Amino acid sequence: xxxxxxxxxxxxxxxxxxxxxxxxxxxxxxxxxxxxxxxxxxxxxxxxxxxxxxxxxxxxxxxxxxxxxxxxxxxxxxxxxxxxxxxxxxxxxxxxxxxxxxxxxxxxxxxxxxxxxxxxxxxxxxxxxxxxxxxxxxxxxxxxxxxxxxxxxxxxxxxxxxxxxxxxxxxxxxxxxxxxxxxxxxxxxxxxxxxxxxxxxxxxxxxxxxxxxxxxxxxxxxxxxxxxxxxxxxxxxxxxxxxxxxxxxxxxxxxxxxxxxxxxxxxxxxxxxxxxxxxxxxxxxxxxxxxxxxxxxxxxxxxxxxxxxxxxxxxxxxxxxxxxxxxxxxxxxxxxxxxxxxxxxxxxxxxxxxxx
Numbered sequence: 001x002x003x004x005x006x007x008x009x010x011x012x013x014x015x016x017x018x019x020x021x022x023x024x025x026x027x028x029x030x031x032x033x034x035x036x037x038x039x040x041x042x043x044x045x046x047x048x049x050x051x052x053x054x055x056x057x058x059x060x061x062x063x064x065x066x067x068x069x070x071x072x073x074x075x076x077x078x079x080x081x082x083x084x085x086x087x088x089x090x091x092x093x094x095x096x097x098x099x100x101x102x103x104x105x106x107x108x109x110x111x112x113x114x115x116x117x118x119x120x121x122x123x124x125x126x127x128x129x130x131x132x133x134x135x136x137x138x139x140x141x142x143x144x145x146x147x148x149x150x151x152x153x154x155x156x157x158x159x160x161x162x163x164x165x166x167x168x169x170x171x172x173x174x175x176x177x178x179x180x181x182x183x184x185x186x187x188x189x190x191x192x193x194x195x196x197x198x199x200x201x202x203x204x205x206x207x208x209x210x211x212x213x214x215x216x217x218x219x220x221x222x223x224x225x226x227x228x229x230x231x232x233x234x235x236x237x238x239x240x241x242x243x244x245x246x247x248x249x250x251x252x253x254x255x256x257x258x259x260x261x262x263x264x265x266x267x268x269x270x271x272x273x274x275x276x277x278x279x280x281x282x283x284x285x286x287x288x289x290x291x292x293x294x295x296x297x298x299x300x301x302x303x304x305x306x307x308x309x310x311x312x313x314x315x316x317x318x319x320x321x322x323x324x325x326x327x328x329x330x331x332x333x334x335x336x337x338x339x340x341x342x343x344x345x346x347x348x349x350x351x352x353x354x355x356x
Contacts, residue, residue: 004034006057006102014055014102015081016113024112031108037099044093052103053083059099063090072096111151115164159260170252176239185236189226191247192257195219198243204235214306215240221337225302227253228262229330234303261336262329264346270319273343278317283331292349294321302327309338321345 008025011017011032017025034057037043043061044054058075065088073079083104084090159167173196176182182193185205200216213235216222226233227250248257265273274280280297282289289299300308302322312318318340320328325348335342345351 004036005029006032006034010057013081017104017109019116020112021116024116028104028108028112032102032104035101035103037095037101039095039098041095042093043095043099043101049085049103051106053086053106053109055083055102055104056080057100057102060096061099062094062096064092064094065089066091075100115151156257159256167248167252167256170256171246171248174245174247175242176245177242178239180239182237182239182245183223183233183235185233187233189223189231189233190250191223192221192227192250192253193223193237194221194246194248196244196246198245199240200243201238201240202235203238210236223247224253224333224337225330228258228333229326231326231330258333262332262344263342264325264344265319266346270343270345273317273319276317278319278343281318281320281331282322283320283327284322288323294349297321300331302331305331305334308335312340314339317341317343319343319345322348324348324350 006029008022008029011025011029012020017028020028035043037059056073056075057080060075061073061084062070063073063084064070073084084093156167171194176198182200183191185203195216195218197218200220200222201212202214202216202222203210203212205211216237222237223233225231270278270280274296280294282293282297282299283302283305284299285301286299289297293299312335318335320331320335320342321344322328322331325344325346328344328348332342332344
């Protein structure tokens with residue numbers, strides 16, 4: 001049976017969804033489907049709407065409350081604009097006519113509302129932070145770049161809500177032309193980048209020849225490896241087309257993104273996690289791994305960690321390590337950005353007691 005999707009216009013008629021930006025409503029519409037319910041059916045079992053916002057889109061639904069009172073909610077009415085049971089919990093529900101319901105995960109909705117409300121406070125015309133040397137991003141538009149999966153499971157998901165406004169203010173926009181080199185291999189790391197529009201090419205020089213590693217598009221990020229590992233840039237990023245980039249200074253990146261996202265554990269804690277099913281990942285070169293690795297560790301060098309996206313099980317836990325913790329911190333950040341549950345071995349092999 002074909003899945004019926006709800007329109008952006010219909011979502012905009014519901015509260016508090018009506019306060020979301022157009023970009024967010026468009027994204028949400030792709031994640032929602034309409035649930036049909038036949039006349040005389042009881043659509044909700046005990047606890048079946050816990051953690052959800054459920055809306056009556058059409059039809060008539062009879063609700064019975066704990067004290068014995070009841071009422072009929074009609075789809076399209078003022079009462080139906082609000083999620084069922086949030087204002088006043090009900091004990092039973094029965095479809096008076098055929099119904100159409102919409103269910104939205106409460107956590108999903110809250111994340112969207114939080115980011116959009118903060119973004120509205122960072123519109124053009126507001127005083128920029130003293131550190132900003134270029135025009136800030138129009139977050140009323142560009143928060144759409146931060147897809148809901150990024151906000152729920154990626155780098156931005158660990159950001160304390162109180163720091164969201166600070167992060168949005170500290171991003172700076174730069175305009176770039178085709179062929180412009182944004183970062184150069186071997187240079188010091190200074191910024192973290194988010195592609196707002198246009199496309200970039202990532203290259204690394206191998207044996208005197210430039211090798212293309214990836215192509216980046218709107219919503220992709222780069223520049224984090226050098227910042228997390230305190231190393232020089234390991235690739236060159238060049239604009240393939242004209243576009244706009246949002247960048248975050250090293251100091252702001254470390255304070256607002258790196259620290260909340262990286263979770264370091266010692267060897268004793270790591271071994272306990274492996275007993276509970278966590279997996280070791282060694283991000284050193286194969287020659288290092290073969291000479292000196294932990295039992296059952298999987299070797300995925302830092303330079304190849306992006307190739308593991310999608311191959312690793314998103315539901316598992318991983319502990320990454322290297323010699324000192326530098327390369328493993330960079331790998332952990334890259335994995336965490338993609339929603340993986342990942343930990344860093346504190347101090348690497350040099351800093352922990354392997355016999356613990």
